Amino acid sequence: MDDAAPKTRIQIRNRKxxxxxxxxxxxxxxxxxxxxxxxxxxxxxxxxxxLYYFPSKEAIYTALLDALxxxxxxxxxxxxxxxxxxxxxxxxxxxxxxxxxxxxRESRLFANEILQGAPMVRDLLKTDLKALVDNRAEVLQxxxxxxxxxxxxxxxxxxxxxxxxxxxxxxxVQIRAVLDEEDPFPGAECFLDQLYRSLLExxxx
Amino acid sequence: MDDAAPKTRIQIRNRKxxxxxxxxxxxxxxxxxxxxxxxxxxxxxxxxxxLYYFPSKEAIYTALLDALxxxxxxxxxxxxxxxxxxxxxxxxxxxxxxxxxxxxRESRLFANEILQGAPMVRDLLKTDLKALVDNRAEVLQxxxxxxxxxxxxxxxxxxxxxxxxxxxxxxxVQIRAVLDEEDPFPGAECFLDQLYRSLLExxxx
DNA sequence: TCATGATTTGACCGCTTGGTCAAACTCACG
DNA sequence: CGTGAGTTTGACCAAGCGGTCAAATCATGA
Numbered sequence: 211m212d213d214a215a216p217k218t219r220i221q222i223r224n225r226k227x228x229x230x231x232x233x234x235x236x237x238x239x240x241x242x243x244x245x246x247x248x249x250x251x252x253x254x255x256x257x258x259x260x261l262y263y264f265p266s267k268e269a270i271y272t273a274l275l276d277a278l279x280x281x282x283x284x285x286x287x288x289x290x291x292x293x294x295x296x297x298x299x300x301x302x303x304x305x306x307x308x309x310x311x312x313x314x315r316e317s318r319l320f321a322n323e324i325l326q327g328a329p330m331v332r333d334l335l336k337t338d339l340k341a342l343v344d345n346r347a348e349v350l351q352x353x354x355x356x357x358x359x360x361x362x363x364x365x366x367x368x369x370x371x372x373x374x375x376x377x378x379x380x381x382x383v384q385i386r387a388v389l390d391e392e393d394p395f396p397g398a399e400c401f402l403d404q405l406y407r408s409l410l411e412x413x414x415x
Numbered sequence: 416m417d418d419a420a421p422k423t424r425i426q427i428r429n430r431k432x433x434x435x436x437x438x439x440x441x442x443x444x445x446x447x448x449x450x451x452x453x454x455x456x457x458x459x460x461x462x463x464x465x466l467y468y469f470p471s472k473e474a475i476y477t478a479l480l481d482a483l484x485x486x487x488x489x490x491x492x493x494x495x496x497x498x499x500x501x502x503x504x505x506x507x508x509x510x511x512x513x514x515x516x517x518x519x520r521e522s523r524l525f526a527n528e529i530l531q532g533a534p535m536v537r538d539l540l541k542t543d544l545k546a547l548v549d550n551r552a553e554v555l556q557x558x559x560x561x562x563x564x565x566x567x568x569x570x571x572x573x574x575x576x577x578x579x580x581x582x583x584x585x586x587x588v589q590i591r592a593v594l595d596e597e598d599p600f601p602g603a604e605c606f607l608d609q610l611y612r613s614l615l616e617x618x619x620x
Numbered sequence: 621t622c623a624t625g626a627t628t629t630g631a632c633c634g635c636t637t638g639g640t641c642a643a644a645c646t647c648a649c650g
Numbered sequence: 651c652g653t654g655a656g657t658t659t660g661a662c663c664a665a666g667c668g669g670t671c672a673a674a675t676c677a678t679g680a
Contacts, residue, residue: 221627239531241448242445256628257668259627261669266669267669322531324586324588328592332588362609363602365602366599366602367606374578381526383532383533384533385574398571401567409613409614463640472639
């Protein structure tokens with residue numbers, strides 16, 4: 211954003227510590243709900259010390275969001291137009307689900323931001339994200355036109371993968387309250403596989 | 416909660432006005448992010464006047480959540496064990512989607528609460544919600560055992576309907592940023608129908 | 621060793637927060 | 651009209667908020 215490359219080892223370490231603490235606190239409380247005191251306590255630093263490494267609360271938040279958005283969309287970018295369609299789409303869903311399992315706080319940070327109207331990233335959604343989705347929807351459309359997968363709305367298909375996978379991170383509390391098992395992810399993997407296979411595999415005629 | 420039946424017309428009207436304003440503000444900012452001043456402004460009342468009708472900020476919030484939870488789960492309760500399975504499940508998904516279309520703020524209020532760890536409703540989830548889901552999962556399981564729909568995990572099936580339908584309310588900003596059309600709901604209806612038909616309709620053998 | 625820049629912090633500031641309270645106002649009803 | 655319960659609000663409070671600053675401490679290389 212505004213910060214050039216950090217120099218000393220201490221800077222690198224402390225910026226990392228602060229971002230980790232910020233992720234913890236922002237993802238659990240949203241931007242407005244989080245406080246610098248909470249983040250400072252979580253990071254084991256004093257409040258003025260936070261503001262020595264980041265110019266403001268908002269700077270910590272946007273640094274997190276910026277880093278997040280890239281890695282978050284990588285699985286979608288990785289979808290290979292020359293690969294086997296069903297394998298590619300199922301693989302995408304599984305990679306996205308793995309992100310929810312391994313980085314639930316990142317998922318909740320993003321969910322909080324969108325839920326509250328995406329004040330910081332709305333423009334990026336309309337440009338970068340829209341361009342990526344339009345592009346990948348075209349890949350899906352080509353597969354459908356070639357009869358390799360059944361016809362359906364490609365954009366809603368992408369939405370459904372986002373929704374179903376992120377749900378297991380964002381609504382974690384609800385899922386664990388309802389489910390008997392400890393770990394919902396094996397069941398989720400299996401269900402998603404079955405769901406998208408049913409939807410996409412061309413029927414014998 | 417603590418309040419008995421309101422008496423005068425003014426009380427009925429103002430409690431309603433406050434709850435409407437509270438819904439607007441809480442759903443857009445979460446509990447911690449919302450302020451009484453915002454709610455008072457939205458309601459057209461003074462801040463001390465809010466606290467004449469509700470004992471605290473939290474009381475407004477929990478009153479909203481309590482009212483919400485009931486209506487939110489009605490479509491699931493309405494699932495008829497004696498009806499046609501596919502019609503019932505598709506109907507449930509469509510009714511839930513209609514809730515997202517017609518009451519997006521309620522959906523976002525709930526999403527905020529869950530996302531932030533469900534501090535106010537966690538116990539209800541573990542008792543009431545779990546009981547309801549267990550019960551409806553049994554209905555689904557019976558349909559599967561009878562061969563009326565294909566076998567799949569009934570609880571993950573319910574999760575998927577929640578996830579896919581609420582997504583259109585909770586991630587509204589993202590969807591509108593990506594989608595070309597104004598109104599995502601006709602496309603969503605169609606997609607969900609196709610998705611669950613593919614998953615559930617028994618295959619010819 | 622010292623000097624210099626990087627790092628850390630206690631004290632503080634102006635503002636917002638949820639909430640209180642006494643005083644004022646409104647209104648139905650005898 | 652009057653009177654008492656119901657309603658409204660300006661002024662206020664203590665706590666918490668994001669952020670500042672000067673002074674203290676630390677680290678490092680000459």
